[in-house]
Amino acid sequence: QAVVTQEPSLTVSPGGTVTLTCGSSAGVVTSGHLPYWFQQRPGQAPRTLIYETFNKHSWVPARFSGSFLGGKVALTLSGAQPEDEADYYCLLHYGGDWVFGGGTKLTVL
């Protein structure tokens, strides 16, 4: 089974920009991996931010965006707000199976 890797922790200043990445031990991440990004606050269920690399649900603020970056998939937060402090997880699809990344703890400070 492939291992999906994320930065364990990142810090961003309020109003700043930060990029979280998600890589695969199996090689380059492509659209075929159907990349997802989730936000999870303490005590809550995960909430989908991005599905299939770029697509956002209606409730997702415009400051979040998904892209490819250097063989990985990326989540960029532009104009961080205090409420964006949370854990972020990516999820990749491997021929029927799904694998979560280890998560990134994002601090807005």
Added chain:
Amino acid sequence: QVQLVQSGAEVKQPGASVMVSCKASGYIFSDYYIHWVRQAPGQGLEWLGWINLNDGAPRYAQKFHGRVTMTGDRSITTASMELSSLRSDDTAVYYCARGSGTVVPAPVARFQSWGQGTLVTVSS
């Protein structure tokens, strides 16, 4: 609106089995997959598998093969996940989440709706 309501917390002894249920409403039950995901205390998310509620076919993460069974009951629009031979490291919050369409792909629906989570504690 789509709702997934899970069964309540469980405390089990090592070696026992646990079943967590997920009652779906607000949509046609058999038209979507259900995924199961768990999260150990202070840890990340882990995918356990999915079940196709149109034909009942499951797919399990390799790690859980032989220990997990996922089923669905259309008559009560409820999906269930049973995990056997419990160990202390199975202590976690278990979530169900709606997947994509079983007949017509629906990527926008995949992982959009989640249950509230069920805490399973394995302890002697």
